[in-house]
Amino acid sequence: MAATDVLDQLKQFEEQYIPFPTFVAAKDAIESSLSLFRETGLAKHMLVLGEAGTGKSSLCRWLAERHPKRVLPERNIVEALFVATPPAATVIGIADAILTALGDPWHERGSVTAKTARIVTLCRECRVEIMLLDEAQHLHDRGDTRTHYMVGDWLKHLIDAIGIPTVMLGLPRLERLLEINDQLRRRFSRRLRLGLGQSDTDSVETECLQLFLSLVSLVSVPVSSRPYDSKEMGMRLYFASDGRVAYIKKLLASALQQALDQNLDVVDAEVFERAFTDELWWEGIGKLNPFNPKFEFRRLDRGGEPFQQAEEGRPRKAR
Ligand SMILES: Nc1ncnc2c1ncn2[C@@H]1O[C@H](COP(=O)(O)OP(=O)(O)OP(=O)(O)O)[C@@H](O)[C@H]1O
Ligand SMILES: [Mg+2]
Known part of the structure; x- marks a missing residue:
């Protein structure tokens, strides 16, 4: 050839x-949360968890293609707001990233309170109907329990104020952020996993x-x-x-x-x-080597192997 x-x-x-089952299940769950919001105004939030390379960002891209931003003379319409959480995110850092995604030219300006208020106003003006936070484990990768509690508390306050469904996508350790904050945990009680091996x-x-x-x-x-x-x-x-x-x-x-x-x-x-x-x-x-006739048929997740579990805050990836 x-x-x-x-x-x-x-x-x-x-x-x-490729519409593999967990990808489809996550995409359908997000689309139905969007439909529920459109029909009833109810905001149901969810977590989409998956190890590196399971398709979290691809799922966001797929949804972005289905719900593209529309630029109108008087305002932008952003049905689905995609935010890539910056590494080691502080509250002000994530607020900045959300404002950037909303197209705010002054995203760097102001205190946390001022930025939060602008996010709420812009979400309303741009008619945002769902927010997706990719790489959300970064909210957990900085600071100690107190910092995690504060980040969680701010996020809870924000999602209540904007009143739209919010999806957090990230590595499985993202769950630990929710363990610390009861109120956030309750809001994200729905959890889906990408990655194969979930089928009954x-x-x-x-x-x-x-x-x-x-x-x-x-x-x-x-x-x-x-x-x-x-x-x-x-x-x-x-x-x-x-x-x-x-x-x-x-x-x-x-x-x-x-x-x-x-x-x-x-x-x-x-x-x-x-x-x-x-x-x-x-x-x-x-x-x-899994394709060698002498392969041992076991997961390659021991120390130094490609699928070794990531350490806290430091994802380990195969090449
Ligand atoms: N549904 C899909 N069909 C085909 N390819 C896919 C699909 N989902 C993901 N991929 C492919 O898998 C690779 C990794 O996907 P992606 O970057 O979305 O993973 P991720 O979960 O965001 O990983 P990370 O945690 O490292 O950010 C990419 O090459 C992407 O093209
Ligand atoms: Mg990704």
């Missing part, structure tokens, strides 16, 4: 959304395989699970990706690149074995 074709496919493959009907291996096959369908290079059967390939994909869409995509993109560079007729488990070492973990060799 011509290099340009494969590169075009890789680009399309990178941009395409399908095993995580089946979910991984389905996501993988959906991605494979976007490219025209033949892909085979050989020498494994499809069930075993699903299991190996799960251990290689920890059930996160980002890593399944990385593996496939690297395997396709190899197919192109080496003129391979088919992408099989041996190609994925090299892709895992090249892209996800350079120490993932032999029994530590």
